[in-house]
Amino acid sequence: MASIQKRDNGSWRARYRDAAGKEHARHFPRKIDAQHWLNEVTASVVTGRYVDPKGGKITFAQWFEQWSAAQVWATGTKLKAEQALAIATFQDHQIRSILPSHVQAWVKGMSARLAPATVKVYFNIVSSAFRAAVTDKVIAENPCAGAKLPRERRREAAMTIPTPEQLGEALEAAPNWFAAFISVCSFAGLRLGEAAGLQLRDVDFLRRTISVSRQIQGNTKASAEVVPPKHGSERVVYVAEELIQVLALHVQDVGVFGDEQWLFGTGGTYFNRNSAADRWRDVREDAGIGEFTLHDLRHFYASGLIADGCDVVTVQRALGHAQPSITLNTYSHLWPTAEDKTRTAGSRLISAVLGGSADSVRTGKATSL
Structure with missing residues (x-):
């Protein structure tokens, strides 16, 4: 339910009730501005992008603590979440004011001192908190969407395995x-x-x-x-x-x-x-x-x-x-490649036809295959 009323001072009061029955109101000098605001609210409700205007005023740290308290985490995950919040440069910002540029600057700062895999872990935890805020209609969009993370080394290059002799x-x-x-x-x-x-x-x-x-x-x-x-x-x-x-x-x-x-x-x-x-x-x-x-x-x-x-x-x-x-x-990267399997299969075919004799493939008869 929405309405616009003219006040005694000449301004226009636009108001509506959200799905929970809570009333929201704003005042505008012109009626057309009040109508535009109500139109935007209506459109956000229809498209599923509506958020509580007051909900986004809490800081990211306040939201994170509220969200993390409801998570079922192992001790190690809980510790990583605490570390992620501690180094989030926007933890004291109102959650609605945090922009993708803030997140990207945070990622860049982490990348200068932390391994790419560690950056990814902290980023994923923070992004999950923002996604939950979107789901709960606290904010309209996740500012982590589209962020560029540092590239991780290919596993075959990063993985170190001792030899039997070293072990x-x-x-x-x-x-x-x-x-x-x-x-x-x-x-x-x-x-x-x-x-x-x-x-x-x-x-x-x-x-x-x-x-x-x-x-x-x-x-x-x-x-x-x-x-x-x-x-x-x-x-x-x-x-x-x-x-x-x-x-x-x-x-x-x-x-x-x-x-x-x-x-x-x-x-x-x-x-x-x-x-x-x-x-x-x-x-x-x-x-x-x-x-x-x-x-x-x-x-x-x-x-x-x-x-x-x-x-x-x-x-x-x-x-x-x-x-x-x-x-x-x-x-x-440790499993045999398709090329390895193809060569092995080919060797078995040749052995089946020529009786497994390695010398026979060098004979004149073998060249006719």
Whole structure:
């Protein structure tokens, strides 16, 4: 319902009620201006672009805190969201006043000091907050739409994978109590937090399996906590007999600790991200193998599965990826190309026709093929 009335002072009062029954009004010196305003409001309602005129007055930080409080996030995601808000240069602006140029300037500033992948994570969180504001009719458009992000390096160029020789040197240099942790990351593909969260009951020594049912999140002893695995990552990993033997020796020689019988840790507590990474840095420096991370050991495991002919779904399940597309996006460059498959298929055809004799293809008869 909308109307225009002339006031005693000669101005014109235009008013309407929104879908919730709330009244909104503005005053104009001319009736035609009042009518134009009501026409714009009506058009926005019809096209679905209507927003509460007062809703966009809150700051982005106020909206972000309100929105994030309703999200069901893992601890790590919540931490990244807090970091994204902390570095948002427009956090104190009214949300309705934030322009695409503000967002692009923020992205450019981040790109000067952060890795492209980190910029993308923070940008996606902020963009999600803006999208929610559009859905709730707080603002009409998402100012993140169309923003240009820094280019990420191609995965095949950015991914570093140690060679078997380098990994062997690392295991040789590792202290006895840490070697099994490196082995679990390298030969079962567990993430750092998943390996840190292993307890004795997770290893089935007869069936040669490792169950991933928890992980340790947090960078320090104070912030570390036991949480469920990432979405879709709870799994059973079928491992080699040799790895089972390594774990059996670890239990025999090093032992477990705590009522939960944790397998790995230091100082009587399980590893956190920093403590495990610190121990690994000491090992790689002693071994002189370069700047490989513990996550690169997971890539080592994936590359071995792929090189041995495992299909996408098998690798996905072993690594605990929620979708096969994640596995392909990460490791597609490691699978044989169409050219490789064509050559292999051609070789099999020739072997089938010529009896597998490599010499026969050099004979005169072979040239007639």
